[in-house]
Amino acid sequence: MKTLAKLPVTIVTGFLGSGKTTLLRHMLDNAQGRRIAVIVNEFGELGIDGEILKQCSIGCTEEEANGRVYELANGCLCCTVQEEFFPVMRELVARRGDLDHILIETSGLALPKPLVQAFQWPEIRSACTVDAVITVVDSPAVAAGTFAAFPDQVDAQRKLDPNLDHESPLHELFADQLASADLVILNKADLISPEDLARVRLEVAEELPPAVKVIEASSGRVPLDVLIGLGAGSEEHIDSRHSHHDHHHEGEDDHDHDAFDSISIELPQADESLLLDALTQLVVQHGILRVKGFAAIPNKPMRLLIQGVGTRFDKHFDRQWGADEARATRLVLIGQELDGILIEAQLRAALSA
Numbered sequence: 608m609k610t611l612a613k614l615p616v617t618i619v620t621g622f623l624g625s626g627k628t629t630l631l632r633h634m635l636d637n638a639q640g641r642r643i644a645v646i647v648n649e650f651g652e653l654g655i656d657g658e659i660l661k662q663c664s665i666g667c668t669e670e671e672a673n674g675r676v677y678e679l680a681n682g683c684l685c686c687t688v689q690e691e692f693f694p695v696m697r698e699l700v701a702r703r704g705d706l707d708h709i710l711i712e713t714s715g716l717a718l719p720k721p722l723v724q725a726f727q728w729p730e731i732r733s734a735c736t737v738d739a740v741i742t743v744v745d746s747p748a749v750a751a752g753t754f755a756a757f758p759d760q761v762d763a764q765r766k767l768d769p770n771l772d773h774e775s776p777l778h779e780l781f782a783d784q785l786a787s788a789d790l791v792i793l794n795k796a797d798l799i800s801p802e803d804l805a806r807v808r809l810e811v812a813e814e815l816p817p818a819v820k821v822i823e824a825s826s827g828r829v830p831l832d833v834l835i836g837l838g839a840g841s842e843e844h845i846d847s848r849h850s851h852h853d854h855h856h857e858g859e860d861d862h863d864h865d866a867f868d869s870i871s872i873e874l875p876q877a878d879e880s881l882l883l884d885a886l887t888q889l890v891v892q893h894g895i896l897r898v899k900g901f902a903a904i905p906n907k908p909m910r911l912l913i914q915g916v917g918t919r920f921d922k923h924f925d926r927q928w929g930a931d932e933a934r935a936t937r938l939v940l941i942g943q944e945l946d947g948i949l950i951e952a953q954l955r956a957a958l959s960a
Contacts, residue, residue, distance in 0.1 A: 613736040614700070616709040616726070617835055620719040620784045621743030624897060624916030626794040627712050628656050630743055630827035630834075634710060635660065637831045641707040644699055646677045646692075648714045654678040655899050655939060656712065659912070659925075692725060700734040708835060709735070718780070719787040726842035737841035741834060742788035743827070744811060745916075746795045749781075750803040785814040786848050789839040796823040816848070868945040874936040876903040877958050879911065882936070883920055885957035889950055890918050893942060900938035903928070913938070 621627045635643060647657040657678040677699075679691045699709060713719060719740055726737050785791065791811055796804055808821055815821070822829065879902070886898055898915035909924035928934055940950065 614703040614706060614709060614734060615738035615835065615838075616711060616735050617738050618711045618713065618719060618722060618740045618841075619743065620713045620740060620787070621794075622745060622748070622781055622784065624748075624914075625743040625745040626827050627743050628659055630741075630792070630794070630824075630829070631660060631710055631712050633827045633829070634831055634834060639831065642705060643708045643710055644677070644702075644706050646679065646695060646709065646711040648679045648712060655901070658901075692722070693728070693731075696725075696731055696735070700731065703734060708738075718783055720783065720845055720848060723787060723841050723845040732842065737839065737845075738835060739789040739837040739839045740787050740841050741790045741792060742784045743792045743794050744785075744807070746793045746804060746807050746823075747798045749807045749810060750799050782814045785811060787841070787845065788815065788819055789837060789841055790834070791815065791819060791821045792827070792829060793821060793823045794827060795825065797825040868942060868947070870940045870945055870947040870950060872936075872938045872940065872947075872951050872954065874938070874955065874958065876905045876934055877936050879904050879922075881958055881960070883913075883922070885954055886913075886915060886920070886938075887918050888957070889940075889953060890915065892953075893945060893950060895940050895942040895945065895950075897941040898938060900936070901925075902936040902938075903934035 619627050619630060631645065635645070645660055647654065647660060657676050661676055677695045679695065699706065711722070713722065719742075723737055723740060726732060726735060793804065793807060793811065799807070804823065808823075811821060822833065882902055889895060890898065896917065898913065898920070900913055902911040902913055904911050907924070909927055912923055912925040914921045
């Protein structure tokens with residue numbers, strides 16, 4: 608009986624808004640016949656990234672696409688890995704004769720190290736190997752010293768101990784994502800000056816083992832042959848990679864990223880300009896880091912996709928509303944210490960003004 612080769616797995620990690628989903632879309636659009644399964648880890652109750660990925664033209668029917676995208680919705684992978692990740696991987700392992708590759712997109716708040724360590728489990732290790740951990744970096748945000756895209760709020764997110772010469776929790780998470788990397792992509796390289804980009808490269812290199820490659824990209828456009836087939840076998844050496852959060856996975860219950868909140872809001876149809884203005888004001892007032900979702904716009908037959916990082920919003924109409932589909936606005940807002948009731952009330956009040 609023929610023994611199947613280990614199924615290669617690429618883990619894509621990176622901070623909020625760095626461009627992970629864009630990179631995965633690029634990889635799927637250029638799969639060149641490879642049979643790829645995708646695990647999407649969405650921080651929040653709405654599988655928005657999963658819906659975006661399902662729209663990619665990867666040579667399969669909608670039913671097949673729905674069967675190839677696995678969404679893990681309950682928090683970050685390091686917290687749910689034993690509850691959800693294992694059964695999903697077991698199903699994929701059972702089908703590995705029909706697959707060429709697995710892509711995993713972690714939440715922007717996830718720690719990659721414990722996820723890679725999960726590939727040391729015998730049932731997974733015998734069938735899969737981590738081809739590479741790819742960390743996507745928001746180059747303009749790092750150049751601004753914020754790591755995410757909202758400087759004032761990120762600067763306020765410090766460790767609670769005033770006696771420490773400390774970094775923000777976001778910087779520690781950023782450093783931990785780099786610490787597990789086999790390849791780093793300095794994304795949005797076209798949005799900053801060559802001098803700033805060189806400074807970002809030096810800053811990132813300080814967090815990396817010498818052998819890790821760093822490449823530059825715009826909108827995640829990197830040749831697929833650069834992204835897969837690295838053969839890093841990350842699970843073999845991940846234990847030697849130091850991270851700030853190692854002790855949290857040695858019996859302690861607290862996670863620094865537990866301070867992040869994810870608020871899901873469902874609204875009726877909304878005027879586009881009113882909605883975007885209201886969201887911008889809420890971002891400034893409450894320090895919201897990330898906004899993503901879909902909006903129903905009156906008299907528009909198509910659904911409006913909204914993705915915001917800080918006060919920067921991208922939007923476009925992505926598809927027609929289904930004949931039997933409720934036309935509603937559904938949003939996820941991510942930040943720290945968010946008052947969901949207050950934010951939803953303010954948003955509703957702004958839209959009814």
